[in-house]
Amino acid sequence: xxxxxxxxxxxxxxxxxxxxxxxxxxxxxxxxxxxxxxxxxxxxxxxxxxxxxxxxxxxxxxxxxxxxxxxxxxxxxxxxxxxxxxxxxxxxxxxxxxxxxxxxxxxxxxxxxxxxxxxxxxxxxxxxxxxxxxxxxxxxxxxxxxxxxxxxxxxxxxxxxxxxxxxxxxxxxxxxxxxxxxxxxxxxxxxxxxx
Numbered sequence: 001x002x003x004x005x006x007x008x009x010x011x012x013x014x015x016x017x018x019x020x021x022x023x024x025x026x027x028x029x030x031x032x033x034x035x036x037x038x039x040x041x042x043x044x045x046x047x048x049x050x051x052x053x054x055x056x057x058x059x060x061x062x063x064x065x066x067x068x069x070x071x072x073x074x075x076x077x078x079x080x081x082x083x084x085x086x087x088x089x090x091x092x093x094x095x096x097x098x099x100x101x102x103x104x105x106x107x108x109x110x111x112x113x114x115x116x117x118x119x120x121x122x123x124x125x126x127x128x129x130x131x132x133x134x135x136x137x138x139x140x141x142x143x144x145x146x147x148x149x150x151x152x153x154x155x156x157x158x159x160x161x162x163x164x165x166x167x168x169x170x171x172x173x174x175x176x177x178x179x180x181x182x183x184x185x186x187x188x189x190x191x192x193x194x195x
């Protein structure tokens with residue numbers, strides 16, 4: 001989902017149309033406060049999220065919005081592309097150093113902007129997938145983590161049982177729980193997920 005945050009209706013409309021020309025679903029926000037209300041709920045799209053954020057808005061500046069997203073640790077899952085009609089090179093450099101995805105000055109090249117939006121969506125998808133794997137890992141018990149490490153090292157169940165001082169049947173139960181929690185069917189899938 002592309003999130004367009006700009007106080008000018010004509011800009012929101014043209015960016016929404018531009019996104020639709022690339023089959024990118026978009027939601028437009030007339031104010032930074034409206035967008036931050038959405039971000040507070042953090043309902044991320046499985047296909048990724050990206051933000052086109054106007055630098056100068058009357059309620060809250062785009063930079064202040066970015067700072068709030070960064071403080072919440074959301075800039076990987078919500079890559080921010082700044083848009084400005086007032087080119088400010090030091091501000092652009094500063095925001096990029098602090099983790100903004102990109103910075104475009106109006107008028108911008110439509111294709112270049114949409115290419116970066118698609119790259120931002122891909123980055124968001126990757127970050128979301130990594131967060132999901134991390135969340136699944138967090139559900140494993142300490143013993144399951146030990147078994148997991150040995151499975152990833154290529155150890156057979158008998159070797160895992162010997163190294164941990166448990167029965168082979170217990171290893172098999174832990175292995176089944178690990179596969180279930182990690183949502184995989186084989187050790188190869190598990191290794192690919194955690195590479």
